Amino acid sequence: MLPGAEPYLHDGSDTAVLLVHGFTSTPQSLRPWGEYLADRGYTVRVPRLPGHGTTWQEMNRTRWEDWYAEADRAFRELHERSERVFVGGLSMGGALALALAQEHGPRVTGLVLVNPAVKFDDWRVRLLPVLKHAVGSLEAIGNDIKKEGVTELAYSRTPLRAGHSQLVAWRNVIRDLPQVTQPVLLLHSLQDHVVPASSSELVLARISSEDSTEILLHDSYHVATLDNDAPRIFDESATFIERLS
Template sequence: MPVLPGAEPYSHDGSSTGVLLVHGFTSSPQSLRPWAEHLAARGMTVRLPRLPGHGTTWQEMNRTRWEDWYAAADREFRELHERCDTVVIGGLSMGGGIALALAQEHGPRVTGLVLVNPAVLFKDWRVRFVPLLKNVIGGLEAIANDIKKEGVTELAYSHTPLKAGHSQLVAWKNLTRDLPEVTQPVLLLRSAEDHVIPAESSAMVLSRISSQDVTEIVLHDSYHVATLDNDAPRIFDESVAFIERLSSSSRDG
């Protein structure tokens, strides 16, 4: 299946500080590419994979599931952990959920998390009908490209593939149940106005994780895809400061 131009994965080999970035549901590496390049410019080793079924067609994505996306991110994390002394995982939306799941599985091997509008729940009256609708229709019109900044477009699907989407809803049950297992330092950045993921999603993460080192930053000039929006420079700078602090502490320790 041909990959959409701009949706290609990104990789950069740099220092012993590694960062894994995970994009969102129905999106592609394009939504995080500027972030990845910013981290690489600071000398870090960066991996930004294209999750299975993404960056092609939404019909193709309907043949993939949460387990496939998680497995792809997990492979990248394990590779980074082999070559780097410090590994931080960053994620946007569903990518934030995958980052949390990786932290639950790998424990202290994950040095820290940078979560941007993390998705662990979704409020839409249609959600209750997804288990039925997924076997009747392939997809519904999606809420994508939720960006305040004019002239910027997210490379994402126009439809939500329901079979793939249902697998995420199912995965969230275990993910939210096990949030107390997350103990790593967390930097969470959320948009004050988000038309895709409700504020309750970030609130749930912050209220249930066991991390003692937690920083929450509210972004007032961006919508859901904040990594491509007006607050992107702040996300990049705050994440660099956070990662460098953790990397320094790891070396000193």
């Protein structure tokens, strides 16, 4: 395991928060957020998804089902011990959070989504079914951060077999968005070089939540939880959790 990629766990109150990191990333991208919520007294879990935090070659041997299974395991553990469970996610972690809400319904108290990824506009996406057999990886998508001196612990290459699995899974997540009825707080960056704004727009347009809030982040790129707007993400998520608790 890469140093710094370890899962983060904190036992606190009977209000729990599960935070899910993004594609090719690690719990490091969410650790400051998790520590902030832990300091507020909440129980927090930030799991390391299979194939992440080691090598991109290993990640190419994992699929969406593996990542979802780990997020689901962490959610079930929290649900067993907590009165209420919130799920937050960055990028692909947002898609996994939506999938958890679709499966578990009211057992998910609320969702906090940061630059959720359920679609890409990159034309190369259409070539992935072929490219994944021709080349193992492409250039990295991680570390899209505006703040100077901050680095995301993510792979230097994007594994294509794993990436194609994510795209296939998004079809079901998008199809089932109307099943999401939980309160939703969605924060997305005005400048994001990885996930288009249309991804957040699609989520907000298709979910059935009567309680949904959109917040625009003006001073961050994709990995906003490590960027200039991170304090606002932390504060807004805590206010959201407090209100619903």
